[in-house]
Amino acid sequence: MFRSNVLVCGGTGCTSSHSDKIMERMKEEIAAQGLDKEVNVVQTGCFGLCALGPIMIVYPEGAFYSRVTVDDVPEIVSEHLLKGRIVRRLLYQETVVDEQNTKSLNETKFYEKQMRLALRNCGVINPEVIDEYIALDGYQALGTILTEKIPPQQVIQTMLDSGLRGRGGAGFPTGRKWSMAAANQADQKYVCCNADEGDPGAFMDRSILEGDPHSVIEAMTIAGYAIGATQGYIYIRAEYPIAVKRLQIAIGQAREYGLLGKNIFDSGFDFDIEIRLGAGAFVCGEETALMTSIEGKRGEPHVRPPFPALKGLFEKPTVLNNVETYANIPQIMLKGAEWFRSIGTEKSPGTKVFALGGKINNTGLVEVPMGTTLREVVEDIGGGIPGGHKFKAAQTGGPSGGCIPASLIDTPIDYDSLIAIGSMMGSGGLIVMDETTCMVDIAKFFLEFTVDESCGKCTPCRVGTRRLLEILDKITSGNGTLEDIDRLEELCYYIKENSLCGLGQTAPNPVLSTLRYFRDEYIAHVTEHRCPAGACKALTNYVIDPEKCKGCTLCARNCPVGAITGTVKNPHVIDTSKCIKCGVCQSKCKFNAIEKK
Amino acid sequence: MKSLAELKAIRDRAKAAVNVRENSEAGTRVLVGMATCGIAAGARPVLTALVDEVAKRQLPDVMVTQTGCIGICQYEPVVEVVDPDGTKTTYVKMTAEKALRVVNDHLVNHNVVKEYTIGAYQQ
CATH class of the missing domain: 3.40.30.10 (Glutaredoxin)
Known part of the structure; x- marks a missing residue:
């Protein structure tokens, strides 16, 4: 001891x-x-x-x-x-x-308002020791279901009653997915776990797999029992080596204890799990592309219907849920649907994990009951914005989501409220921005990502996102026109309506939501050739105030491209044609003589 | 794994180790003087004995921890028990054997072991 x-x-x-x-x-x-x-x-x-x-x-x-x-x-x-x-x-x-x-x-403020369900064991147990998971009631839910021979329909009913919605972003009721897959007859069914977390800035799935891998394994086994599947696959990206290693250890230990394999809990139920490593394509987080990739083919999406619950992996009925969704399930089975419904809001029960990032003091992973306001997350848990800056907007849902402006900071965070204001829950990345962030530039950043990650199968996404990026490029370099903004908006709606899968359908969201709340910034870039946030390099110049400059030569000595000239004790000058706008001079100047204009 | 009983056996075995990782503020605190004087007088076996016994008897709201020198070095090893109501009992010249009795009498049955206390020792 x-x-x-x-x-x-x-x-x-x-x-x-x-x-x-x-x-x-x-x-x-x-x-x-x-x-x-x-x-x-x-x-x-x-x-x-x-x-x-x-x-x-x-x-x-x-x-x-x-x-x-x-x-x-x-x-x-x-x-x-x-x-x-x-x-x-x-x-x-x-x-x-x-x-x-x-x-x-x-x-402490960071933890006080949090409620850890999916993360309950993260930071408490050693994820590489199965006994520690069992000590905190691990595998109790699975054991009870199998030994008391609770019928699969009843397990699905509990899921339906709990109101748990998919934590991957779209928020489809998990119980409905299960009951559809259970209703379809087949000689073989599959349970898959989507651990292909690809949104820039989101890392909740990785943290769950690294901190509590058994909760996912237990939940997948329960799902297998509920729908009548005997094989599970976890699709995880190879960029998560620690998570992969801990999963492998966990699966090995579960097999050793007979919690995976043949005749689990002497009930005659067989279930096993294999890991499939993804090479990191963002589109493989889309369910049809993910299953195509597990089959060993090129990871490209295909048209739905048929939905995976009817024809999924290897053309068999399949249930595919996200890591965080699974992490909630053992608790729901143990404590009941009523308990789960008592947390969060009526239409979005439970909690949600967010990866806080960007301009915020407490960067990290937080889990809050649904319905918590954005203000509580940013100001109380997140500890506010560093450097005395002001909150401007928060981006949720990564490249598929949108932004929430400061005027809507009291919006409760749940699936429906976020969609109503033009954003989405997404997998849970929450990027905080202050007044130094340019909203056009942010939209461009996410578009660069989707252009890179578009799989190229359908034209609206492959060509359309590239055209969007080109227009944004034009605007941020000061060459845009007002017609460009209109064309940008029109193209956004076209791509949304005509793309094949979720990647293309949601790719214009960052543009549309910034246009909705920050149209003024777009217009300033176009008509005044000015970036209000001072972030777009092409539209800003560094200028030395000759009144304040003491001629200390510090800026000239630190300029990486030799753009600053002047003699000792005389005001210096920046040659804007040479300047690369790195801002080093401004940060070095001891007299606040350098301004960004 | 064939039955719930098997699962429960593993759970019970592992639980004590994991339970230590929670703040148990409301319960009883057992403080073992572990400054240089305490260690020199043999506080470590006392501490180990206390921890083992508390774990064996599965006393969930008892927290055993170390503390520094409280200034009565001549009476080390010193163990202080702070009950939930704030009452403090100071046991002096402790040994591993005495520690077991403190757990049994004081922590489990709430009877102070008078003859080990500093008051008894000074008389």
Whole structure:
């Protein structure tokens, strides 16, 4: 029995800032102090507060250390683990009350308003040890269903009653998907998991697989039982090596315990799961393209209907759900549909995980009940905008979504409210923007992404998105006309209506929603040749104010292209034809003499 | 895995280890003096014994933790038990054997082990 547990975050975020080395050093130091039988070092999944990584929590005290370095480790071991003196300088400042006292993590602003269902085990258990998942009621739902021989119809009914909607973005009721697949007769059916998370900035699926892979495995097995499938596939991108590795370990352990394989819980039900690695094409997150890719063919979408529930993988009835959707299911089965419905809103029960990014203090992963307002997420949980800037808009749903302007910051976040204001839930990327972000530029950024990722099968998407990008390019370089804006809008609607799959149908959304709320910015680019946010490089110039310039030569020495000339103690001048608008001069100037115009 | 009982056996075995990872603020706190003086006097086996016994008896709202020197180095190893109502009991000159009795009498049955307390020792 260990008296202390040291939980080190092993998510991708913290691993990229060397949490693996910290963990190694921790184990060495603990062994050197002879504490290895008393203190347990556990690698967990993501805690969510990625901005403060690498993160470490020491229990039973619950001391939350942030931005830990390898060099801090000996101090933590000798002071905290050996002598019980918490290393206060490393504590997350929000948890420090005064000299003597700290408060629990759940009382900090970041965690206080959160409700962790899908992420409940992330940052609590070691994802590579199945026993720890079982300790927190893991596989209890599956075991109860199989040993008490609850009929599949009843399992599906629970799903229907819970009102759980697909967390991949579109929000289709999961129970309906299951009941359609169950109703179609076939000699073989399949259960698939969509872990091909591709939206720029979204990483909730990765974090769930890294922190709690068994919850997905258990849920897929339940789905298999409900629809009568014996084989499951998890389609995950190869860019997620840690998630893939933990999934492999988890599947191996589940097979060893007989929780996957033949005759699970002595019920006569067989189910197994295989992993399929995707090469990273965004379109493979679309359900028909994903299944084509699992079949070993080129990942291209095809026309629906027939829907996967009738003819999916290998032409057999298939259920395909997203990682986060699955992560909710064991809890729903254990606690019941009523419990789930009591969380969130009437039409969108439950919680949603968001990956907070962009201009926000607490970058990271948050899970809130549906219906929480955007203001609460940005200001309370996210800790506001850094550098004294103001909130301008938030982008949800990545390249398929739209933006929510500051005037709508009190909108409750749920599927229907977001669609009503021209955005969408999407997989859960939430990118916060301040007044230095140009909305035309943001639309262009997402269009660049969809142009790259369009599979090329249908013309509206392949050619149309490229034309959209060209028009946006023209506008941001100051050569656009008012007619361009109209053509842009017209083309958007054409692409939406005529594209084959979700990628093309939603690709114009970033343009349409920025046009809806920030048309003035488009017009300023065209008529005044000015970028109101000062972000479009072609439309901004750096100018030195001769009154303020002291001739210190600092800017000239730092300019990477030698565009600044002048002699000591005399005002300097920027040659705009040479200037690449990198902004180095402005950041170096000690007299605020350089302005962006 | 053939039955729920099998699953439950694994769960019970693993639960104690995972439960430690929660803040148990409302319950009883057991503080073991682990400054240099405490360690030198043999506080570590006391701490280990306490942790093992608490886990074995599955006392979920008891938190065993270390603390620094409280200034009575001559009485180390010192163990303080803070009950949920805030009452503090100070046990001195502890050993692993005495620790087991504190768990049994004080933590489980809520009877202070008078003869181990600092008050008894000073008389």
